[in-house]
Amino acid sequence: MRILLVCTLFFSIILNSQNSDDEFNDRKIDSSEVEVFQKTAIFTLGVFQPIINDDSNIGKGANGNLSFKLGGQLFVYKRFFVGGFFNSTYLDITDISFTGKYKRSYVTTSYLQFGYEFSVSKKLSFAASIAPIGYADYRNYIKKNRVNQQHDSAKVLIYETYLSYDVSDRFSIFIDYSYRTDTTNIRTAPEIQSNFSKIKYHNFGIGLKFTINNGNFFSNL
Amino acid sequence: MNRMAKFKGLLLLFILFLLQCEVPFENNARLLIKGQIVDENNQPISNSQINVFVRRDENFLYNSDPSNEDSGVLLGGTTSDIDGTFSLITLLGKDEDFVIEVYGGEDFSKYMYRTNTETYIPDDYLIDLETISLPKKAFFEFNIIRSSPAGTELQYNFNYTSIPCLEVYEDGVLNEVETACYKQMNRGRFLDDERPDASGDFLSFLGANVIFTYSINDQPEVVEVLTIDDINFEFNFNY
Numbered sequence A: 001m002r003i004l005l006v007c008t009l010f011f012s013i014i015l016n017s018q019n020s021d022d023e024f025n026d027r028k029i030d031s032s033e034v035e036v037f038q039k040t041a042i043f044t045l046g047v048f049q050p051i052i053n054d055d056s057n058i059g060k061g062a063n064g065n066l067s068f069k070l071g072g073q074l075f076v077y078k079r080f081f082v083g084g085f086f087n088s089t090y091l092d093i094t095d096i097s098f099t100g101k102y103k104r105s106y107v108t109t110s111y112l113q114f115g116y117e118f119s120v121s122k123k124l125s126f127a128a129s130i131a132p133i134g135y136a137d138y139r140n141y142i143k144k145n146r147v148n149q150q151h152d153s154a155k156v157l158i159y160e161t162y163l164s165y166d167v168s169d170r171f172s173i174f175i176d177y178s179y180r181t182d183t184t185n186i187r188t189a190p191e192i193q194s195n196f197s198k199i200k201y202h203n204f205g206i207g208l209k210f211t212i213n214n215g216n217f218f219s220n221l
Numbered sequence B: 001m002n003r004m005a006k007f008k009g010l011l012l013l014f015i016l017f018l019l020q021c022e023v024p025f026e027n028n029a030r031l032l033i034k035g036q037i038v039d040e041n042n043q044p045i046s047n048s049q050i051n052v053f054v055r056r057d058e059n060f061l062y063n064s065d066p067s068n069e070d071s072g073v074l075l076g077g078t079t080s081d082i083d084g085t086f087s088l089i090t091l092l093g094k095d096e097d098f099v100i101e102v103y104g105g106e107d108f109s110k111y112m113y114r115t116n117t118e119t120y121i122p123d124d125y126l127i128d129l130e131t132i133s134l135p136k137k138a139f140f141e142f143n144i145i146r147s148s149p150a151g152t153e154l155q156y157n158f159n160y161t162s163i164p165c166l167e168v169y170e171d172g173v174l175n176e177v178e179t180a181c182y183k184q185m186n187r188g189r190f191l192d193d194e195r196p197d198a199s200g201d202f203l204s205f206l207g208a209n210v211i212f213t214y215s216i217n218d219q220p221e222v223v224e225v226l227t228i229d230d231i232n233f234e235f236n237f238n239y
Helices: A002-026 A031-035 A057-061 A190-197 B002-021
Strands: A039-052 A062-077 A080-093 A104-119 A124-141 A149-166 A171-184 A198-213 B025-038 B049-054 B073-079 B085-093 B098-103 B110-115 B126-133 B137-145 B154-161 B165-170 B184-191 B198-205 B209-216 B222-227 B232-238
Touching: A039 A080, A039 A171, A057 A062, A057 A190, A057 A198, A062 A104, A062 A198, A080 A124, A104 A149, A124 A171, A149 A198, A171 A190, A190 B025, B025 B049, B025 B098, B049 B085, B073 B085, B098 B126, B110 B126, B137 B154, B154 B198, B184 B198, B209 B232
Parallel strands: A149 B025, B025 B126, B110 B165, B137 B232
Antiparallel strands: A039 A062, A039 A198, A062 A080, A080 A104, A104 A124, A124 A149, A149 A171, A171 A198, B025 B085, B049 B073, B049 B098, B098 B110, B137 B198, B154 B184, B154 B209, B209 B222
């Protein structure tokens, strides 16, 4: 529900911004505007490999598989952006003595990020962001092909950077790295509580970005 | 239309059946189960098997195959370390038959812990079984033979400690009515001309005392205390 809410809110804002896109196309671009940051929004689709720190029981007992994410960024002031993302992380349970007995976890995460994008060169951009508001749902599948599952939930904090290369006016490819900390709601015995309280990830990703170039969102309102 | 209605009904029944089969689990919860396994001399038993089930019957205590998983849903299992200690992390299955089974091997007695997790979540998500004693099993075999003249009658009884241990907890408190742990059992009968001899066996544990009480021809009872000092203890008695 929270995932849906964040995504809906974010994409409705971005789609609204496209209404002024036609006006942009009709505009004359003079040389002075070349230096002006033109991005309004970026849509992202990517895959990533999660590597879990082994300082938690989930980290010791699970392995990450290739996962995916999608979302968008809205440039609100100059190069500052707000992003809304949804990702799905796949974990195989390799040692149930650390986690409890289940086979795999699908972790769906939605988060809101704030960041800044730098231009490294004409086609190369670098961005750094923090996502202080996020929510993750761990669906733990106990048996294959059955509906039997158990859920864990967590609050998410993500620090992320990416490097993107423009392959055309609207499309770019990117690599990214993020460090993610999930503060879980798992309750257990005091002597092992700290082993379940936080789950930390290093995520290495690659993907495609689609850019809407129309200047800052608020300057177009 | 009628066929469609039947199909929908069957589908609904099937879904209900599936849901009924599923064990509900407590979200955002892990249970820690720990303890130490020792024998009758307080010596640690390593490699004891500890399994946690829901929807489990009590056959484990009486079944010769302890690994039998025909009944119940296994939540996790582990073995005890060299010092007899163990700890096990499981999901918290919600069921009225939440069971922890401890099996020390063929030579030892068995232990079962049972509670209802539908209505009770263990304090601090911890079940500490502390020290579980699995005394070494011993077969007590007896032969009673009449060597006296016909007409001599014997009333005898063996009072012994039985080996399976089932502890039942309700809301974290031992239910002494339902608990059946190393219960005192009696086995005896009356022997006369029709049946002058008797033989049989029962399971107890090494080091346990068996109280043998008998009376010949309604004379005052005689009590003998027999200590089982061998895993195949044989007791012969003539009267």
